[in-house]
Amino acid sequence: MKKVTCLISMGLILGASLFANGQQEVTVGGTKVGGYNVAYITPSLDVPFWRYIRHGIESEVKILNANSSVVTYDSKNSANTQSSNVQDAITKQVDAIIVSPTDSASCTNVLELAEDAGIPVVICDIGTDGGTYAAFISTNNKAGAKELGEYVAMKLKKGDEVAQIALNQARINGVLRKEGFNEGIATVGAVDVGFKQMEKVNRQEGETYTQDLITAHPELKAIFCHSEDPSMGCCSALESAGRTDVMVVGFDCSPDVVEAIQDGRMLATAAQQPVLMGRKAADCIDKILQGETVEKEIKMNTLLVTQDNIGSIYTTLKEVALTDE
Known part of the structure; x- marks a missing residue:
């Protein structure tokens, strides 16, 4: 009896020590039954998309385990x-x-560091060139961009010139968006005359590269921007140049993009579902820490948002793509 009492006392002391040190966790048979601490490594909180993912992660973690916490690290677009x-x-x-890599090549280092430390990693968007991870939640970038390309192709004719303001092609998602869009516009015989590759993925780049493209290609009929903020910069540059004949289509969504589609400055966008992606990433982490098996590759579709359907699809967008509060 004294031995049992001693063991119980030792357990109580250990538990008190763990909670005193902020480690609100208890492990039974390798399974976490208390709180856990999650780090979200994001490329840049200046980009709304990553803030939407953060919201999805934080809100879902609290739903799944109220004793758990999430700390977000802003990588400032630097590997x-x-x-x-x-x-x-x-x-x-x-x-x-949970990591959303700054680029696919540098993610391998992140995965190696975590593996050496015995910490499970879930990748949320962009992807990696290699390394070990528990799960990868991604958008079906190629399919979404192809659907968008097919939509804009309906407004074009054979030989019409189209250009892209693309994500860094060191990112797998950027490569897939470029390829998918080109497949889409090829259905009508439109021609991709070139692309500009972004680094900061902001409005200034969108504006500057649009000016460059319409100067180099005065017959341009459409521009595809790979992200929401550059899309807004593209719209501003075209408005300043008086180029109402150039259609703008984008990837991702934001309140500004919704407004631009509503007032006719943008034709359409392929909206990812970042809030839902963040929730799925958090769900994977919870299951992993409970000792459960998760699906390694999870692909999510985009929502084609156009001037025709913006009214009917807006409620869904708010739930899966636009909430960051």
Whole structure:
């Protein structure tokens, strides 16, 4: 009896120590039954899309386990900062990492660091060139861009010139968007005359590259922007140049994009579902930490948002793509 009492006392002391140190977790048979700490490593919180994913992660973690916490690291679009953020998360002994890589090549280093530390990783968007991870939640970028290309192709004719303001082609998602869109416009015989590759993915790049494209290609009929903020910069540049003849289509969504589609400045966008992606990433982490098996590759479709359907699809967009509060 004394031995049992001693063991119970030791357990109580250990539990009190864990909670005192902020590690609100208890492990039974390798399964977490208390709280856990998750790090979300994001490329840049200046981009609305990543804020939407963060919201999905944070809200779902609290629903799944009220004792758990999420800390978000902003990598400022720097692979070096991303690596430092991961090292900091590891030092703080987080239980799991969700990463949206700054680029696919540098993600392999993130995965190696986490694997060496025994920390499970879920990748949420963009993808990696290699490494070990527990799950990868991604948009079906090629299919979404192809559907968008087919839609704009209905407004074009054979030989019409189209250009792209693309994500960095070191990112797998950027490559897939470019390829998918080109397949879509090929259905009518439109021609992709060139693309500009973004680094910061902001409105200024969208504006500057649009000016470059319409100067180099005065007969341009449409521009495909790979992200929401650059799409707004593209619209501004075309308005300033008086080019109402150039159609703008985008990838991703934001309140500004919705407004631009409603007032006719944008033709359409392929809206990802970042809030839902974040929720799925958090759900994967919860299952992994409970010792459950998760699907390794999870692909999500985009929502084609146009001037014709914006009214009927808006409620859905607010739930899966636009909430970051």
